[in-house]
Every structure is written in C-alpha cells, then in structure tokens.
Amino acid sequence: xxxxxxxxxxxxxxxxxxxxxxxxxxxxxxxxxxxxxxxxxxxxxxxxxxxxxxxxxxxxxxxxxxxxxxxxxxxxxxxxxxxxxxxxxxxxxxxxxxxxxxxxxxxxxxxxxxxxxxxxxxxxxxxxxxxxxxxxxxxxxxxxxxxxxxxxxxxxxxxxxxxxxxxxxxxxxxxxxxxxxxxxxxxxxxxxxxxxxxxxxxxxxxxxxxxxxxxxxxxxxxxxxxxxxxxxxxxxxxxxxxxxxxxxxxxxxxxxxxxxxxxxxxxxxxxxxxxxxxxxxxxxxxxxxxxxxxxxxxxxxxxxxxxxxxxxxxxxxxxxxxxxxxxxxxxxxxxxxxxxxxxxxxxxxxxxxxxxxxxxxxxxxxxxxxxxxxxxxxxxxxxxxxxxxxxxxxxxxxxxxxxxxxxxxx
Numbered sequence: 001x002x003x004x005x006x007x008x009x010x011x012x013x014x015x016x017x018x019x020x021x022x023x024x025x026x027x028x029x030x031x032x033x034x035x036x037x038x039x040x041x042x043x044x045x046x047x048x049x050x051x052x053x054x055x056x057x058x059x060x061x062x063x064x065x066x067x068x069x070x071x072x073x074x075x076x077x078x079x080x081x082x083x084x085x086x087x088x089x090x091x092x093x094x095x096x097x098x099x100x101x102x103x104x105x106x107x108x109x110x111x112x113x114x115x116x117x118x119x120x121x122x123x124x125x126x127x128x129x130x131x132x133x134x135x136x137x138x139x140x141x142x143x144x145x146x147x148x149x150x151x152x153x154x155x156x157x158x159x160x161x162x163x164x165x166x167x168x169x170x171x172x173x174x175x176x177x178x179x180x181x182x183x184x185x186x187x188x189x190x191x192x193x194x195x196x197x198x199x200x201x202x203x204x205x206x207x208x209x210x211x212x213x214x215x216x217x218x219x220x221x222x223x224x225x226x227x228x229x230x231x232x233x234x235x236x237x238x239x240x241x242x243x244x245x246x247x248x249x250x251x252x253x254x255x256x257x258x259x260x261x262x263x264x265x266x267x268x269x270x271x272x273x274x275x276x277x278x279x280x281x282x283x284x285x286x287x288x289x290x291x292x293x294x295x296x297x298x299x300x301x302x303x304x305x306x307x308x309x310x311x312x313x314x315x316x317x318x319x320x321x322x323x324x325x326x327x328x329x330x331x332x333x334x335x336x337x338x339x340x341x342x343x344x345x346x347x348x349x350x351x352x353x354x355x356x357x358x359x360x361x362x363x364x365x366x367x368x369x370x371x372x373x374x375x376x377x378x379x380x381x382x383x384x385x386x387x388x389x390x391x392x393x394x395x396x397x398x399x400x401x402x403x404x405x406x407x408x409x410x
Contacts, residue, residue, distance in 0.1 A: 001394035003404055005381035007362075011228065011410040014237045017221045019044040019214040021399050022167070022197050023242070023272070025052050025096050027212045029104060029175070030201060031074035032061040033082065034210075042214035043072040047398045048094035055101055055114075058085040079178060084110035088147070091116040093327065093369075093398060096168055098146060099128045103172030106137035107179025108152035115147040119369060124325055127164055128172045134158050135176055135184070157184035165295040165322070167195035167246075174198055193295040195246045200271035208270050215242040215274040220400045222250050222300045223375045226307045227410070228279035229259045230383050235280045236410075240266075243273045249296025250304060251277075257284045257311055286313035286356060294319050302334045302376040309343055309380065311356040318351040327370040337365045337377055341384055362386035371398040378407060 019042040029052065031038030043049065053063055060083035062075040077083075082104075091097040091114055098114050102125070105112045115121070125146055129139040135158050138151035157180040160173055170186050175198075177184030188194060201208075221241045228236035243263060251261055260282045265275040284307060294317075297304065301323055308315035323330040335347040340363040344355035362384045367374035374396045381388035396403040 002389055002391050003393040004387055004389050005378050006387045007384050008231055008382050008410070010233055011231045012234045012236050013410065014239060015224060015406060015410070016239050017216040017224070017241065017406075018046070018400055018402070020217040020242050021046060021048060021219070022096065022195055023201070023214050024049045025100060026171070026197055026201050027214065028052055028056060028072070028074055029100060030205060031076055032056045032059070033079050033104070033178070034076035034205070035078050036076055036210060038074040038076060038210050038212065040072040040074065040212045040214065042070055044214070044217065044399070046401060047092060048097060051090070051092035051094045052097045052101070055089040055091065055097060058087065058089055059083055082108055085112055088113045088115050091120060091146075093117050093120050095120060095123050098125070098148070099168040099172050100175060102128050102139065102148060102150065103132060103175035105150045105152060106132050106135070106139065106176045107155040110152050112150050112152070113147055114150065119327055121146045127166065128169050131158070131160050131169065131173055132176055134160065135173070135180065137176065155180045157182040159185045160187065162186060162188045165189060165194050167198070170194060171198040174202065190292060192246060193292055195244070197244070197272070204270045213269050215269070215272055216240045217399065218242050218244070218247045219299045219372075220403075221277060222303050223379050223403070225250070225254065225261065225277060225279050226303050227379050227382060229254065229261075229282050229284065229307060230310055231281060232279060233281050235278055238277045240274060241277055243275045245273070246296065249293055250300040253287065253289060253293065253297060253304060254307060256287050257307065258282055259284060259307075284311040284356075286311045286315040288316045288318070290318035294322070298322060299372060302330055302372045303379060305334050305338070305345070305352065305354060306376050306380045308354040308356050309338070309358075309360065310383065313356060315354045315356060316351065317354075320351045321349055324349050328368045328373065330370065330373065333368050333370060333373050334376060337373065338380065340365060341380060341388065360384045362388040364389045364391065366390070367392045367395050369395050371395045371400070375400065375403055378404070382407065
C-alpha cells in the first residue's frame with residue numbers, strides 16, 4: 001500500500017492507541033497453557049499478535065473473538081495440554097512470536113518447526129537457542145537463523161546470566177522454566193533495562209482471576225508524543241497508556257530535550273502502571289543518547305530521530321547496535337529515507353549523528369516493510385513543507401492497524 005501524507009500546521013485533542021503488543025503476546029501464550037478460560041480485554045489485533053494466535057491454534061488452543069467488545073477468550077489447555085502441530089508454525093514477521101514460542105516448545109513431548117517471512121529469517125536466533133540448550137533443549141537453527149527445528153524433551157532449570165539486553169530471551173527462558181522440576185533464575189546485565197511484562201504477568205496471574213485488561217501500547221503512543229511536541233500548541237492527550245518504567249525511556253530523553261510532557265497515573269492492573277500522557281508544542285534542544293538509555297527506548301529510536309530533526313543543533317546516538325538486527329537495520333534504514341527529505345543525518349552500525357533545525361521537504365519514501373520506520377516517516381512527513389508518499393505503508397498494521405486513520409483525524 002502507498003499512502004500520501006500531507007503537512008499539518010497544528011494538532012490537538014484526546015486520542016487512544018491500540019493495546020500493548022508485548023503484553024498481548026504474553027497474555028495469549030500464558031492463557032493457552034493455563035486451566036480454563038482467560039478473557040483478554042483490549043488485545044491488539046496486529047499482524048504480529050495474530051501470528052502468535054495462529055501458531056497456538058495449530059498447537060490445539062481454541063480462541064473465541066468478540067470483535068465488537070474487543071474481547072478475546074482463550075480456552076486454556078493446561079501446562080501439558082499442547083498438541084503436536086501438523087505443519088510448520090509460521091511466525092510471519094514476529095520475532096517475539098518465534099523467540100517466546102521457542103522457549104515454550106523446548107520442554108514439550110513433541111517436535112516442532114518455527115519459520116517466518118524473509119525478513120524474520122534474517123534475524124538472529126542463536127541468542128535464544130544458546131541459553132535454552134543449557135537447559136537441555138534440542139534446537140537446530142539454520143545458520144543461526146530460522147527455520148528452527150525443536151525436538152521437545154525434558155528440561156532442567158538453570159541460573160542464567162544475561163549477556164544481551166533482551167526481554168525476548170529472558171521471557172523464552174522463563175517460559176521454558178515452567179517445564180522444569182527445579183528452579184530457573186535469570187539475572188540481567190542491569191535490572192530494569194529490559195521489559196518485565198513476563199515477570200509481572202507470571203507474578204500476578206492468580207490474582208488476575210482469568211481477566212486481563214491490556215493498556216495502550218507506549219510504543220504506539222510514542223509517535224503522537226513526538227507529533228504533539230512539534231505541532232500541539234494547545235496540547236495533545238493520549239489516554240490509557242502503559243507507563244511501565246522499562247518502556248518509557250523516550251519520555252526521559254524528550255524531557256531532556258526541553259519537551260513539555262506530563263504523565264498522570266490512573267491505575268495499576270496486573271502490576272502494569274497505566275495512565276495518560278499530555279504533551280504540548282515545545283522548543284527542542286539536541287542531546288547525546290548512549291549506554292543504559294538505549295535499552296529503555298530501543299523501539300522508539302526511529303521516532304526519537306524525528307524529534308532530533310527539529311532540535312536546533314547536533315544530536316548524537318551511540319551504543320545502538322541492537323537496532324541493526326530488528327525488522328530492518330533501523331539505523332541505516334531511517335537514515336537512508338530521511339536524507340531524501342533533506343535531513344542532515346549520518347549513521348554507522350553503532351548510532352547516528354543528526355544535525356537538526358533544517359527544513360525538510362516532501363519526497364517519495366519507503367518503509368522497507370518495517371512498521372516503526374513507516375510510522376516515523378509519516379510523523380516526519382506531517383512536518384514537511386510539502387506532501388510525501390510512503391511506499392509499503394501498510395506494514396504499520398503489524399502494531400498499529402488504525403495508525404493512518406488516527407493521524408488523519410487529528
């Protein structure tokens with residue numbers, strides 16, 4: 001799909017964003033191996049999450065969707081109730097689906113194969129297979145990538161020291177740990193630098209009593225936070241957003257740039273902090289971003305780059321090599337596309353240098369099939385001096401199916 005983005009002079013009002021993608025994945029996985037029905041409110045019906053449901057259906061789990069009320073019911077089969085799949089489990093473009101299911105399937109009493117689209121086949125999978133093998137898992141990668149062949153077998157618990165900032169690896173080990181008789185322990189490089197949705201959901205599962213309310217996805221809200229800082233003279237409010245501190249590093253960075261951002265915590269559900277974000281048009285200043293700041297905003301680096309375009313001076317991003325193994329090499333992809341609209345930006349495989357404060361013009365841009373690149377380019381185009389065309393724009397459906405509708409209505 002190709003879409004045209006026209007410049008705006010101002011935005012404002014109150015909006016909501018779809019359910020959290022990370023929490024949605026984990027809710028259906030844990031619901032599937034629980035006893036009885038789990039009722040999930042606000043499940044994100046994005047392509048990645050639907051890939052997880054598709055795989056779980058092949059493993060014998062039944063789902064009932066009440067689309068009108070945005071409720072998904074999962075008929076759990078219990079910890080040992082999954083069935084052997086009759087075919088390859090296709091994960092689409094979803095790295096979360098593949099890596100978390102890898103942990104779930106390692107301890108089953110049957111074999112399985114996980115595969116994905118050409119983009120997912122390029123993403124590293126030894127990083128999750130290696131610690132699972134320490135638990136006794138038998139996993140064969142294809143040159144370090146998908147397809148993954150998993151021979152289910154009994155596992156043993158381990159005391160694992162993380163070597164990469166990755167919630168997906170951590171979650172895969174914890175899911176595999178459910179199938180061991182002894183304790184599994186995961187120690188992070190530094191506590192609080194990777195998403196803790198799995199830990200919170202496991203710890204709170206009993207008291208959730210079969211009902212999960214999924215908050216708005218902070219990563220989806222991030223695009224409109226930046227848009228508000230650029231164009232919302234009277235302010236823009238984003239309601240019911242997850243404010244888990246392992247996710248909100250972008251807000252810290254934008255406040256350092258001079259952004260006017262206020263958060264209001266409204267509730268805590270299942271251990272997840274939920275609230276509203278209010279932003280106003282602000283004069284932004286350049287900053288340097290590096291080290292422990294990066295993992296806390298790893299998915300928001302592309303949209304942070306857009307904010308940096310409008311800061312008067314040079315913003316430097318370092319220690320961001322993890323972005324080279326996302327859906328695309330996001331450091332290079334966002335740089336390639338922003339140069340087309342007149343941005344003064346350079347990148348290597350560690351980070352970027354952005355010289356902000358220069359006007360940008362409309363151009364024909366390409367998302368390269370990366371949903372976060374597509375939406376970041378759309379926010380940049382909204383602030384350009386002439387319309388832009390975004391090719392392969394429909395990949396936004398991976399995490400935010402109504403993104404362009406929401407943007408147009410502001």
